[in-house]
Amino acid sequence: MQLLVVESDTTAAEPLAPRLERHGHEAVTVATGAEALRAYADAELVLLDLDLPDIDGLEVCRRIRGNSDTPIIAFARKGADLDRVLGLQAGSDDCLDTPYEFRELMARIDAVMRRARRPPAPAPAPAEALSVGDVCINPGSREVRLRGRAVDLTRKEFDLLYYLATHSDSVVTRQRLMADIWGDTSANALGPRASRTIDTHVSSLRGKLGHSGWILTVRGVGFRIGRGG
Structure with a gap:
C-alpha cells in the first residue's frame, strides 16, 4: 500500500x-x-x-x-x-x-x-430528496439545505444526518452508527474513542444547522433526528 x-x-x-x-x-x-x-x-x-x-x-x-x-x-x-x-x-x-x-x-x-x-451500503429508500422540518437532504447530489440555504457538510456529517433522517421513527444506538456509518463492528465500536468520534460529528452538525434540536440525544441509548428550534 x-x-x-x-x-x-x-x-x-x-x-x-x-x-x-x-x-x-x-x-x-x-x-x-x-x-x-x-x-x-x-x-x-x-x-x-x-x-x-x-x-x-x-x-x-x-x-x-x-x-x-x-x-x-x-x-x-x-x-x-x-x-x-x-x-x-x-x-x-x-x-x-x-x-x-x-x-x-x-x-x-x-x-x-x-x-x-468496505463497499458502501446502498442508500436507504427513498432515494429522492428527503425533508425534515426546514431541512432538505438530497442523497443524489449530497446537498443539504436549511430554509433554502446550502449547508456545507463533510462526507461523514452528511452520512450521519441522512442516516438519522431515514430512521426518524427510531432511536439509533451509538454501536449501530459506528457499524453503519464508520464501518466499525469491532469491540472498539463501544469504546470512549468511538463515542468521542460520534459526539464530535453530532456537535459539528448541530452547529452548522444552528440548533441542537436537530439531533436529539437519548441518554443511555443513542440519537434521533429532531425538528430544530
Missing part, C-alpha cells in the same frame, strides 16, 4: 518510512503542506502531522478531504484535545496523539483501511 507521510520534523519522519516498508508498504515522506497537496493523489493513505511549517495542517486536511476520499490519519501533540477534535472535523478518519507506539499506528492503519475498502 502506498502511504504518504507528512511530517515537518524529519528526525521523526525518516525512521518511520523504513518501518512502514518492512511491513510491506511503500512510503513517501514530505515535510510541508504544499508538498502534501501535490503528492496525496498518488497515496492510498495519508499520515498527516497537523503541525506544519507553511500551511496549517487542518487546512491541508480540509483540502485533501474536499477533493478526495483518501483516508487520513492525523497526528496531534499529546494533550492537545482541541486539535484532535478539529482534526476530525476537518475530515480526518482518525487522530493519534504523538508520541505514539508504532504497533498502535499499524493497528489504526489497518482499521481505517478496513473501513475505507
Whole structure:
C-alpha cells in the first residue's frame, strides 16, 4: 500500500518510512503542506502531522478531504484535545496523539483501511430528496439545505444526518452508527474513542444547522433526528 507521510520534523519522519516498508508498504515522506497537496493523489493513505511549517495542517486536511476520499490519519501533540477534535472535523478518519507506539499506528492503519475498502451500503429508500422540518437532504447530489440555504457538510456529517433522517421513527444506538456509518463492528465500536468520534460529528452538525434540536440525544441509548428550534 502506498502511504504518504507528512511530517515537518524529519528526525521523526525518516525512521518511520523504513518501518512502514518492512511491513510491506511503500512510503513517501514530505515535510510541508504544499508538498502534501501535490503528492496525496498518488497515496492510498495519508499520515498527516497537523503541525506544519507553511500551511496549517487542518487546512491541508480540509483540502485533501474536499477533493478526495483518501483516508487520513492525523497526528496531534499529546494533550492537545482541541486539535484532535478539529482534526476530525476537518475530515480526518482518525487522530493519534504523538508520541505514539508504532504497533498502535499499524493497528489504526489497518482499521481505517478496513473501513475505507468496505463497499458502501446502498442508500436507504427513498432515494429522492428527503425533508425534515426546514431541512432538505438530497442523497443524489449530497446537498443539504436549511430554509433554502446550502449547508456545507463533510462526507461523514452528511452520512450521519441522512442516516438519522431515514430512521426518524427510531432511536439509533451509538454501536449501530459506528457499524453503519464508520464501518466499525469491532469491540472498539463501544469504546470512549468511538463515542468521542460520534459526539464530535453530532456537535459539528448541530452547529452548522444552528440548533441542537436537530439531533436529539437519548441518554443511555443513542440519537434521533429532531425538528430544530
